[in-house]
Amino acid sequence: KTRSAFQYMAGLRRALLVTPKVGHQCSVTWRTRQTAHRLQHRTCAATTKTELPQSVLSAGKPIRWDFVKCQPVFDKYIEFNFTEEDKKRFVGERAKFREDGRLLNVPPPTETAGEMDWEETYKALITIARLDDRISGGFQTQIYSRLEEKDLMARFGISLLEGKTLEKPLHNTKAVPREGAYFNMLQQTYWLALHVWLVHSKQHMIQENEGLFGSAICALITRRVFEWSWLIVRLWLKQEDVPAMSIGTELEHFMEYVFGFCAALDEAFLQEAPEGSAKAVRVQDNELKEGQVGLVPCVKEVLWTNVFFGACARDHQHLEELAVYLIRQRIALEALPRTAFLTGRMTWADFPLKGQ
Numbered sequence: 001k002t003r004s005a006f007q008y009m010a011g012l013r014r015a016l017l018v019t020p021k022v023g024h025q026c027s028v029t030w031r032t033r034q035t036a037h038r039l040q041h042r043t044c045a046a047t048t049k050t051e052l053p054q055s056v057l058s059a060g061k062p063i064r065w066d067f068v069k070c071q072p073v074f075d076k077y078i079e080f081n082f083t084e085e086d087k088k089r090f091v092g093e094r095a096k097f098r099e100d101g102r103l104l105n106v107p108p109p110t111e112t113a114g115e116m117d118w119e120e121t122y123k124a125l126i127t128i129a130r131l132d133d134r135i136s137g138g139f140q141t142q143i144y145s146r147l148e149e150k151d152l153m154a155r156f157g158i159s160l161l162e163g164k165t166l167e168k169p170l171h172n173t174k175a176v177p178r179e180g181a182y183f184n185m186l187q188q189t190y191w192l193a194l195h196v197w198l199v200h201s202k203q204h205m206i207q208e209n210e211g212l213f214g215s216a217i218c219a220l221i222t223r224r225v226f227e228w229s230w231l232i233v234r235l236w237l238k239q240e241d242v243p244a245m246s247i248g249t250e251l252e253h254f255m256e257y258v259f260g261f262c263a264a265l266d267e268a269f270l271q272e273a274p275e276g277s278a279k280a281v282r283v284q285d286n287e288l289k290e291g292q293v294g295l296v297p298c299v300k301e302v303l304w305t306n307v308f309f310g311a312c313a314r315d316h317q318h319l320e321e322l323a324v325y326l327i328r329q330r331i332a333l334e335a336l337p338r339t340a341f342l343t344g345r346m347t348w349a350d351f352p353l354k355g356q
Contacts, residue, residue: 107332
């Protein structure tokens, strides 16, 4: 069974920095490193382009994560090193979002609990046997539908790169990526990865209690959805006129960014919502356990560091709205019945404006 984002990204192990630590205590921690030496030629263009979203107009840079490993078995353990200033700010954030009705009143799923019927079981069997894929297409359709919601993406300061196609002339030597395209594409990749992670997180919750049949379906969902998402990113790179010889390298860079993002989200919900996200958003300050800072503040920090490159203000509207959106979707998926998910009958929760 897959335990976390680490297992389904096993192909990226070569991208990890493996360093043994001295002593008997072994753990996997993370630390950030700026990537100016690899992004220098892009950073200048991306941060001086005036039409970029306000959240990216600063000296902030994308961050890749170094993972330090010293255990015989590669396991998931991430430390959030919040400062005292962060913790003081989190007090106000917890109070603010505790009153947000969009987190307190998430509509229950319309699907009812039950077992698979014979037709659904047949589709699952032929999918597991690799004779056909009758399951993952539904998840891909749901995820891609969010890439077409331009008005929704605009509420988070995210926009898709448009104006170019995959149809290229035979000798396309003068075509180059547009100014600022790297940062915009990375941000839209995070938007794609956010929804892929939501699907994976639900799969992981179900798989923990599944037998062989259900576990095989869960493993297939994660693998197929992630493979599909990297194909989408590869096509984006080609569409943006990234040289063919560089597409593989750039794709690997994007995988490293997304890998750290998924791992951070895994740990945020594991640490702050062990009994479910719906309960976690209602937790009072005196109910927090040791090491907890609150679900919304923790998720906000993950989004601020990754999706917004640490470049916008901590109270920026785009950041706060995206944090509420992510947690609202997670709450809805946690309530979705097992069979409805395994058969691909999932839908996204709506996202009303604040105060509605």
